[in-house]
Amino acid sequence: MGKAGSRTTRSRLLAGLLLLATLLAGCGPTYQPPFTVGTNPWIGYEPLYLARALGHYDDVPLRLVELGSNTQAMDALRAGRLDAAGLTLDEALTLADEQVPIRIVWVLDVSAGADALVAKPDIPTLAALRGRRIGVEQTAVGAYLLDAALRRAGLSAADVTLVPLPVDAHVSAFESGAIDAVVTFDPARQALLNAGGQVLFDSRMLPGEVVDVLVVRRDALDCCTQAIASLIAGQQRALDHLARRREDALARMAPRLGLSPADVARSLEGLVLPDAAYNRSLLDGPTPDLAETARHQARLMRQRGLLSTDIDTRGLIDGQFLQPESRR
Structure with missing residues (x-):
């Protein structure tokens, strides 16, 4: 066998070994793919990036993906190129209307002027x-x-x-x-x-009607619950940092948003950023408050031709990350 043939054989053998290693890694008990979370530039999503800047995601297999708009995030969720995204409640209803397999797991913010x-x-x-x-x-x-x-x-x-x-x-x-x-x-x-x-x-x-939520594809809920719990826990720690060390948090957030720290502070005045207790009040129970808000919004959207089907808003919510033990 000539040199060219030897190189070909070795290349094929190496490729086979690499493929085998990949398959074995994918089946291993500790394997977890990077959990991808899409967001557009919006003050209500910024605590996720503050959490990253503070190092809360350093040891977590997740990646924040910065997009130009929520439209891009919705398209990526439709195609399965994202595991999760920050969206407005009506956008989540739009995806549910299209039978995109998503669940709402957390409320990131409630807009009150922003x-x-x-x-x-x-x-x-x-x-x-x-x-x-x-x-x-x-x-x-x-x-x-x-x-x-x-x-x-x-x-x-x-x-x-x-x-x-x-x-x-x-x-x-x-x-x-x-x-x-x-x-x-x-x-x-x-x-x-x-x-x-x-x-x-x-x-x-429109009090309580413009709400941003974290939506997750159902297949990601099957494989990545620890990453999701860590994502939420990091965001909550960032909110705590914002409350306790406000000036430091504003200084960290300002460059990404292209605003001064004072303008970031003014922007935050138009938002409610729910903590864990507030999320529990919105997402927990047999008839969660958010499900009722979503039902009302879905009815209005249906009347205006923005939705084509009736949506089970209670079934759209997954409250598994509300329990304290899931965020450890």
Whole structure:
């Protein structure tokens, strides 16, 4: 056998051994794939990154994946390229409506002003939006908040010009004059306010309805419960750090968000960041509060053509991570 043939034989043997080793590792009792969690830039997800910066995930097989929008996170969940993601409740309902196999395991934040319709200074009221160009991300939460704002003004989508716009283009489109108003959220909301924008409508006018949740694919729930528990525990430790050492936490969070620490503090004023006890009140019991909120929201979304089926909102919630022993 010549040298070329020997190299080919050795290469095949090596490839076979590597494949065997991979298969054996995959069957081993300690094997666990990296648990991937997708998020877009949003102040309510930032405690996850604060937890990473504080080293709480150093020994955990998980990876935070930063995406440009929740739309990208939803697409990745549909395709199985993510194990979990931070989404708004209505986005989770949208995926459930599409039969994407997900469960809600944790509430990350409740928006109380951080989601808003921001307009140019020459648009003083919601009624003055008639005939104007409004940027909105093509997700359920954008449509939901915009629909509520327009209805309050006695307007409909036909009375304005809708401009589909991903969140990473909100500030540039607003400043360039490509749009007159935009449905947005922090950190973009705070940047727009700094640029002279004004809030005409925000999530305070929809109390308890704009909620961000951690959703996990059901197949990941079968293999990665320890990683999920560690992810949640790290986020809760980060919230504790934010409460006890606020200035340090704000300084760590600001660079990622592209805001000053003072602006991060102002953004946080528009959020409730639930601790473990609050999550238990929202997710525990035979009829969890979040299931009722989701049922109400699903009914409204169905009426507005945003959902096509009735959703079992109680069955959408998995409360296994509420127990203290699961977070050790």
